[in-house]
């Protein structure tokens with residue numbers, strides 16, 4: 466597990482490109498037959514990925530957590546951005562299709578990732594945060610009929626925003642949030658941009674109560690997103706390629722404009738779980 470510390474906005478404004486990338490950009494997440502994990506001191510979020518191709522991959526606590534098992538004092542959200550796969554949680558097998566997800570609650574001892582077809586492997590993207598109680602473990606689907614252990618994302622949690630004229634026509638699909646999938650602090654969702662739209666989270670915001678991590682994907686190799694961060698009057702950019710993630714501190718805006726449309730997963734942890742608790746930044750105030 467790689468460890469990253471927290472950083473102050475007063476320091477970050479002096480960072481070079483290299484230093485910014487070292488601190489906030491997460492590369493190489495989806496490596497065949499490996500589980501990659503990055504532990505941040507910011508709200509102690511763990512960002513990671515499990516990419517089982519020819520092998521089953523078992524999640525372990527590693528040295529860093531000083532725990533018996535990964536979810537002993539943690540909760541996690543998973544979204545599969547690859548082909549169909551399976552997650553075995555304490556002996557119960559969940560079939561997790563493309564763009565489907567899971568919430569796995571505190572106390573689950575064994576989590577094993579597997580792909581259905583090594584020619585089209587699953588790519589399980591992971592966000593995990595400290596937890597203090599056990600919430601139900603569920604499979605999360607965008608469509609279908611709800612059944613025991615499966616939650617279907619509600620229509621009210623698929624929110625269409627923006628317009629082509631402002632190059633920000635997109636749909637925010639909320640996976641893990643109160644009233645749909647209960648958690649201690651973690652919220653997760655996926656935002657998809659329409660062809661011709663390139664801007665996410667614009668107009669932008671900060672939310673001092675919560676930090677956020679973004680995973681950008683659905684881009685050809687030569688495409689990129691200019692991810693914007695920093696205080697609203699002191700912005701910086703990080704060039705992000707397909708399937709790379711970025712850590713966004715609470716004091717920072719988090720927005721991006723791509724060389725074409727793309728999809729991203731956002732995960733938030735921190736003080737409250739009110740999705741709309743944002744401090745909007747007026748367009749005229751961005752610098």
Ligand SMILES: O=C[C@H](O)[C@@H](O)CC(=O)C(=O)O
Nearest residue numbers: 635637656665666667719731
């Ligand atoms: O606090 C919320 C997060 O920034 C994202 O959900 C915003 C987003 O996906 C978008 O506007 O495109």
Ligand SMILES: [Zn+2]
Nearest residue numbers: 670672677719
């Ligand atoms: Zn946000």
